[in-house]
Amino acid sequence: MSTGTIKKVAGPLVIAEGMRDANMFDVVRVSNQRLIGEIIEMHGDEASIQVYEETSGLGPGEPVESMEVPMSVELGPGLIASIYDGIQRPLDDIMKVSGNSLQRGVEVASLKRDKKWEFVPVANVGDEVEAGDILGTVQETIVVQQKIMVPYGIKGTVKEIKSGEFTVEDVVAVVATEDGDKELTMLQRWPVRKGRPYVKKLPPEKPLVTGQRVVDTFFPIAKGGVAAVPGPFGSGKTVIQHQLAKWAEADIVVYIGCGERGNEMTDVLNEFPELKDPKTGQSLMQRTVLIANTSDMPVAAREASIYTGITIAEYFRDMGYSVALMADSTSRWAEALREMSGRLEEMPGEEGYPAYLGSRLAQFYERAGHVISLGKDQREGALSVIGAVSPPGGDISEPVSQATLRIVKVFWGLDSALAYKRHFPAINWLTSYSLYVDNMADWFNSEVAGDWMEDRQKMMSLLQEEAELDEIVKMVGMDALSPTDRLKMEAARSIREDFLHQNSFHEIDTYTSLRKQYLMMKLVLAFYEEASEALTKGASMQILINMEVRERIGRYKYTLDADIETEYEKILNELHTEIAGAFGKEDF
Template identity: 50%
Template sequence: MSQIYWINGPIIKSKDVNDFMMQEMVFVGKNKLMGEVIGIDEDFATIQVYESTTSMRVGEEIVHTGTPLSVDLGPGLLGNIFDGIGRPLKQIEKKFGSYLEVGQDVPTLDATIGWDLTFKVKKGDYVSKGAILATFFETGAIEHRVMAQHDGIIASDCENKSYTTQDIVVSYESGETQTLVNTWPIRHERPVKERIDAKEPLITGQRVIDTLFPIVKGGSAAIPGGFGAGKTMLQHQLAKWCDADIIVYIGCGERGNEMAQVLEEFGELVDPKTGRTLLERTILIANTSNMPVAAREASIYTGITFAEYYRDMGYHVALMADSTSRWAEALRELSGRLEEMPAEEGFPAYLASRLAAFYERSSFVKNLNDSIGSISIVGAISPQGADFSEPVTQNTKRFIGCFWALDKNLAYIRHFPSINYNQSYSEYLSQLNSWFDSHLGEEFLINRQRILSILNEENRLMEIVKLIGQDVLADQQKLTLEMARVVRVGYLQQNAFHKFDSSVSLEKQTAMLKLISYTYDECQKILKEKKTMSAIVETHIFDKIIGLKYNVDEDLSKFEEYYDFVNTQLRSIA
């Protein structure tokens, strides 16, 4: 029998080194707290405990499982909320009350619910691992696809009826059986047939992202920003409006009221894809700032494992991690308790490799059942003092394709999303060029490049304005500044609470870009006719275009009114 020899917060040690194996899940002490073996040397086995070790004593028993830290995968994940190690918080509340006590062992999946299966195979069929055996609707929005866990010939009758997670769904001639539950170690990526180069965008409905800094399905992105810059709000917007099938939202070390807001909003928001609540296709992982720090470290692996399960069914999954800085802080605290040699700013030397292991699980793949699925990862970063040179931000930049840098100054003037277009970038644009050309036309990329040029020229001109004022600028330069204002306020700034502006289709974005570009060209023609910039401003065409986002829905025929207004007003200049 293994026993506790040494305790330091969530880290304990045992002298019975020969009884343990690396990454084994164990249960520690009289309350049977879940833990994981994270180190073995000639003297001690070191265990990371995922609950509070308060009142634990030296000499208490450690129970071995012989298996790695794992979660149960199956029906009932969607619409539910879990802690960092996969325990369902709703079920815990029903059973034990509102306060989470240590040692509460509640299964991830509810075994009392029956699921009405429709089989896609029959007795005598040979199936390979990953093949779709049966389907049923897990929620009103998502069809659950039961996948084969073994290769072999089916020996059971495959009867269409109601099954619980404890019932045997199929048996094989080899003698193996399978239920609706698939237990999987969270630190191991689930297998796929092939990784594919992603060439399709994850459409978010946020103009600054879709137009300037797009992300592919199966890509990865980071949202760094100081306190109050709008990281959580932007992730909420992405979760609500992106065109993924499944949303996995991980609240990793964030405030409890933010997770409560997610629950409240997602439960009330009508999903534009299904007409039902968004929560029906969402999984929430809540490991808030007052929960055990070790479980925070495990929470992102729990979330990505849930995401991979639905990816394997052929779904496109978007995973939001808020925030990876709090996760890195958990690594730093645990590393300190392990007395490891600290690296930059006290973070462990393996910070970069842990970040890589997480972001590399983003994927666009052909699954074992030949379906196509993806996981897109968006991680928020909370650098202290909005210092993007700190280790978490710098190491994250090595492993992601999109960097959406939030600017606190933009947030201060209520410009949301507060993405700084000078610091942000996307490495996926070259992969998406052909998709944009075929779906939106060549004009989209041309106009995109044009508004970037206008914004860059504005930055250059503002240096002159700061020194000697705007009056010395030529009319052509004043036009550039005015068009930059139209781009910033009328296009890049977006109102998350407006029915027309909260989410915008790519077709409407393309139409808006075209109108802005057309207006710029027409104004340049007027200036060449020796008309003044002040006369153009007095026509109020710029304010009219800025207000378009609030006045026009997805009916693109209404844009003709704006073209007519621009032409009429410019022709009226004497």
């Protein structure tokens, strides 16, 4: 074991000498308080260590000890419903040891060692197994069944397999390999900076359905896709992430609070256990892992929290689950990178961020994907990543936003002007985009409706034309527009207020199925198309705009899913009747 002594302390950065035998990214214990850290740079026998705990009081000459293993997470039963800090220390266990204040040098196991889990074997004695094959299952919560897989690098014949209640450290199977017998437990370790292997990455052709209309219809994200949500303070980034955590078609949710305000993280910790999972009726925490690394916690641990979260998410992806990872926010993570880079005296890049900012962001986002996992049964798993970005002053031309946009394929641009108008979700439909739309067009047209993409394009075009007409209205007033253009403005207003505006606190409107989204599109477009036709035949513009049926179209979003088909037909018939009335006769 490599040992050295502290030479210099600069905030969370400690320089230690006598570390020639240590390796990059080794975990180290610093001083007699045994603070946890990681080697991030080597110069001769000097190691630069980022310490994940408060370093005040440390001085030169104190011991440093390398553990000779890279920064790793513990994977196994007990992850779900846990609340960890940035380096996977369970906050509830730390509180039992040190009280409400986080003390330094606390050593707590990430997974509880005394809790017993019911292990149900799937493999049999004599079976040939390899990395990724399922040995058995553990019912971790009411809704999540954890699959205990053969660890990476092990291949052989099952010599012994047990059944019953065991702790994560108890041996549950013995596999005879070329290198001798290997005893396997339910606990695995994996280095956080290394992506977990898989057989093959699949193309992003299926959407991650979220129930949020502006997302699913206009800017969908694929299963295994990546999205960025940049927006200024107060524009609703956290609410959108909560909505996606609650409603997205994901089996497991990993939520990383990276450098966010403590009170915001407290809201998450209080709300998630109370939120009812709509699919199971259980608490949302029954399928969630939370990583809380607030802005007042040591800055270096913030950098680790992102990797900790995505490694846990990959583990569940390998079981064949669809996992959604929310990172809130990658800007705070980039600030931690900038601080550490400055202390290492590296050459700064744009706005002081390190030159490798873009490549680090890419390494993180590229670990998302829809994959075929290791193992003979060819399980399909998906890991979708949604990263919030908090650009200073809402200016997305800054380096973190720009580096993120070069990597991700979905951009949900939040707009403070929309938020101030009380339009939520405040996603700007003119600046946002999704590059997955063309890949998923066939899925939408075959699984939802044949003209889904066509109707979507019609609505997008109306909103685009409204933006152009709005400039004219601002200069010369609404009266300068032709009746056709006024009707376009009205139809676009209907799209904005009736379709895009969604109340996340309304028990029905908070989630909209794809079928209902399609029927809502149809109603809004039916009003525009039939009114346009009536207008060319001489109908009164004023009567068309003030038709009572428009109120019914607006309130259709509050219709229960069981009634959407009958209500749709009623509104459509009412629309025909009222349009005919705009001529003063019934035979239109």
